């Protein structure tokens with residue numbers, strides 16, 4: 001298999017997004033699933049980047065020989081009031097570009113193509129907010145890897161099963177913006193761990209140990225748990241938040257960061273951000289390489 005990631009993972013700056021999660025219909029055979037998916041993933045629309053990803057169970061049934069070592073279903077993290085719930089579905093499709101009409105047509109076409117094997121279980125459309133900010137008003141993505149570093153962080157290395165593919169975490173977070181906006185700017189900055197206008201990390205002396213940066217900048221045995229984050233703001237006045245979306249060469253990085261954010265990494269401290277925003281879905285996906293994706297049906 002060629003080391004060729006799905007290109008849409010790395011296309012940045014797009015203004016319109018569609019996030020779709022499908023559930024497999026019971027009793028569908030692996031052959032039927034693979035044949036239907038082969039048709040659906042071959043769809044292409046001008047101006048739409050598309051990234052396909054699959055649950056452990058779904059990918060195993062399509063590509064038993066190509067399964068990456070650590071893919072697994074998402075399980076809930078946390079305790080008490082702070083829980084990241086698991087709502088594992090089977091197929092994930094992220095459509096993005098600068099044309100909401102093209103995204104809509106592509107979402108409709110993909111859902112129709114999958115209709116005999118899977119039903120749409122979740123959808124969100126999202127948008128670029130200002131200069132790549134989360135709806136809290138803070139720039140999201142400052143600490144993301146750049147250039148060649150993006151592939152190093154996001155992709156399973158050559159020589160391993162699933163090479164050129166990526167482990168994906170997708171979570172819908174619902175913000176309580178009225179309570180966040182009730183904080184003063186310095187208080188908001190203490191929640192995030194960065195300044196609001198220009199995203200400068202707070203100095204060590206003033207950085208709270210429960211800021212989002214403190215809880216998400218995790219080192220395990222000296223190794224920084226790096227992610228390539230591609231989260232998308234979504235929603236309207238009644239409900240809004242962030243569809244957290246990230247790509248990683250190693251699925252355990254998500255477990256380590258979520259345990260740290262949800263107060264179950266040993267020190268009992270939870271991320272102050274989880275007092276203002278709540279995850280309501282949680283899925284682990286495997287996004288195969290472009291080569292594997294186009295070989296569905298023959299794997």
Ligand code: HEM
Pocket residue numbers: 134136138139140141142143144169171173192194199212213216217225226227242244254257258273277
């Ligand atoms: C409501 C949900 C979330 C919001 C609004 C949010 C927002 C932010 C913001 C504003 C930053 C600082 C700027 C930057 O470096 O991008 C940041 C950093 C970061 N976030 Fe989140 N985030 C959320 C959830 C998560 C989750 C669920 C994870 C991981 C599972 C995560 C992992 C990270 C990491 C690794 C960093 C960089 C930390 C560093 O090394 O400085 N975030 N996030």
